[in-house]
Amino acid sequence: MNAKVLRYFAGGNTAKGFYCLYDSNLRGLDRVFILSGKSHVEKSRLIGKLLDDWIGKGFDLEVIHRPSDQDAVEGFIIRDLGFGIVDGDPPRNVGKHFVGDGWETVDLDVMEKNQNETEKIMEDRNRALVKAYESYADALSVHDDWEKLFIDRMDFAKADDVAQSLIEKLFEETSKGCTGTARRRFLGTTTHQGSFDFVENITEGLSKRYLLKGRAGTGKSTLLKKIVAQAEKRGYDMEIYHCGFDPESLDMVLVRELGWAVFDSTAPHEYFPSRAGDEVIDMYELTIAPGTDELIAEEVAKVESKYREQMAEAQKFLAEAKQFQDQLDTIYRQQSDPSRLLEIYKDISNEMTHLANNLEED
Numbered sequence: 001m002n003a004k005v006l007r008y009f010a011g012g013n014t015a016k017g018f019y020c021l022y023d024s025n026l027r028g029l030d031r032v033f034i035l036s037g038k039s040h041v042e043k044s045r046l047i048g049k050l051l052d053d054w055i056g057k058g059f060d061l062e063v064i065h066r067p068s069d070q071d072a073v074e075g076f077i078i079r080d081l082g083f084g085i086v087d088g089d090p091p092r093n094v095g096k097h098f099v100g101d102g103w104e105t106v107d108l109d110v111m112e113k114n115q116n117e118t119e120k121i122m123e124d125r126n127r128a129l130v131k132a133y134e135s136y137a138d139a140l141s142v143h144d145d146w147e148k149l150f151i152d153r154m155d156f157a158k159a160d161d162v163a164q165s166l167i168e169k170l171f172e173e174t175s176k177g178c179t180g181t182a183r184r185r186f187l188g189t190t191t192h193q194g195s196f197d198f199v200e201n202i203t204e205g206l207s208k209r210y211l212l213k214g215r216a217g218t219g220k221s222t223l224l225k226k227i228v229a230q231a232e233k234r235g236y237d238m239e240i241y242h243c244g245f246d247p248e249s250l251d252m253v254l255v256r257e258l259g260w261a262v263f264d265s266t267a268p269h270e271y272f273p274s275r276a277g278d279e280v281i282d283m284y285e286l287t288i289a290p291g292t293d294e295l296i297a298e299e300v301a302k303v304e305s306k307y308r309e310q311m312a313e314a315q316k317f318l319a320e321a322k323q324f325q326d327q328l329d330t331i332y333r334q335q336s337d338p339s340r341l342l343e344i345y346k347d348i349s350n351e352m353t354h355l356a357n358n359l360e361e362d
Contacts, residue, residue: 004205005055006062007198009186010075011092012244013067013318015140017133019247023097024184025062025077026084030102031355033348034088034095037108038118039332040325043087044072046108046345050085051076053349057356067189067244068322070196081355085348106344118331125324132317139310140246146303147217149296150288158287159219163226166210166281170227170260176235182228187241187252188269190311192319195244195268202241202254203261207277211265214283215293220264221249223283227262228253 010022026032035043044066051073055061064075064086075086088094088105095103188197203209212220221243231238231253241252241263252263265271265280273280284292293300 003056003058004060005201006060007065007201008062008241009067009070009189009198009244010064010086011067012186012189012242012247013129013132013136013191014243014247015133015136015245016247018067018091018129019242020091020093020096021184021186021242022064022075022086022088022092022094024182025064026086026094027098028082028100028181029077029079029084030082030100031084031351032100032103033085034103034105035085035108036089036105037332038089039108039329039336040066040068040072040074040087041329041333042108042336042341044074046341047073047075047085047087049345050348050352054078054352059356065189065198067186068191068318068325070189070191070193078352081352081359083352083355106348108341108344114331118328121324121327121331125321125328128317128321128324132314132321135310135314135317136245139307139314142303142307142310143216143246146300146307149299149303150215150217150284150292153288153292153296154218155287155289159223159283162219162281162283162286163223166223166262167227167230170255170258170262171230171234174234174258178235180231180235180237182232182238182240184240184242186244186247187263189244190268190315190318192315192322194315197269199252199263199269199271202239202252203263206254206256206261207259208261209275209278210260210262211271211273211278211280212263212283213265213280214285215288218283218287220266220283221251224250224253224262224264231255 010025012019035046037043051063059078059080062077063073066072066074075084077084086094187199187202188195212223214220228238228240228250236255236257239254240250243249243251251269252261254261
């Protein structure tokens with residue numbers, strides 16, 4: 001069987017500010033390197049170089065992407081080796097909820113020059129991020145109004161029936177009689193370039209995908225939370241993917257052992273059946289009276305327009321923050337010590353090789 005490279009986000013720029021789920025994925029690893037340093041580029045390059053070395057060596061890898069730039073990596077995990085490496089600088093709060101005995105912080109910073117200049121740029125970047133979070137919070141408030149239009153017209157008894165029917169399909173009365181593990185993540189994020197997700201990568205190889213459709217407020221996240229409760233009760237390991245906009249809501253629940261995923265398949269991560277085993281569950285059709293869209297079309301149009309304005313405003317501020325971060329990375333790169341970075345790379349690489357050799361001997 002080919003080794004899998006699983007890609008996701010462990011942090012996100014959300015309506016609740018920067019939201020951290022790093023410890024949920026690092027928990028239980030024996031050896032973790034937490035990189036400290038102001039340059040995002042230097043940390044991503046070091047992590048990326050190590051990652052390139054280990055892709056194709058037969059180990060399943062989990063690649064954690066940077067929420068401000070989906071093309072950059074900020075960590076990866078090889079669970080078979082009990083190994084992880086991650087950018088640990090604030091606001092990530094790595095180690096806040098769990099720290100292992102073999103966790104080590106590695107500082108990549110060198111003596112900083114032009115400190116007054118960099119501090120000013122950092123202040124500008126942070127100010128732009130705060131404005132982005134404020135715009136997201138305003139958008140969430142508008143989204144709540146949008147949801148209420150449909151919640152007020154929802155048949156909750158039908159929604160309960162949909163949930164019960166799906167749970168019976170997913171579990172078929174099976175139970176493991178033990179305590180499962182839940183890994184909490186984000187399947188997507190919103191960057192300065194717009195929305196991005198890893199749905200296809202995350203669900204690759206699963207035999208069954210349930211695509212949840214429906215308007216805002218038709219119970220998709222609530223249904224996912226009911227599935228989580230059942231999986232916990234029955235002892236299954238889960239991957240729980242939070243909403244990158246409102247992290248208190250869920251976008252996906254996945255149990256690999258049973259071969260299925262259930263996910264919110266509406267914008268900004270809208271998918272349609274594309275392979276055998278895909279099934280649509282339309283919460284609007286199943287729980288909302290026919291003709292509701294037409295009845296409240298004018299109200300929906302107004303609230304949707306306000307929502308999109310706030311989201312566009314947030315994206316504009318994220319773009320500003322990215323520009324300031326790029327300026328900082330240019331300065332830090334000029335001050336970096338390539339020989340020191342190479343030494344750190346070699347030390348970590350040698351330790352990974354040692355872990356792999358020990359695994360083979362066992």
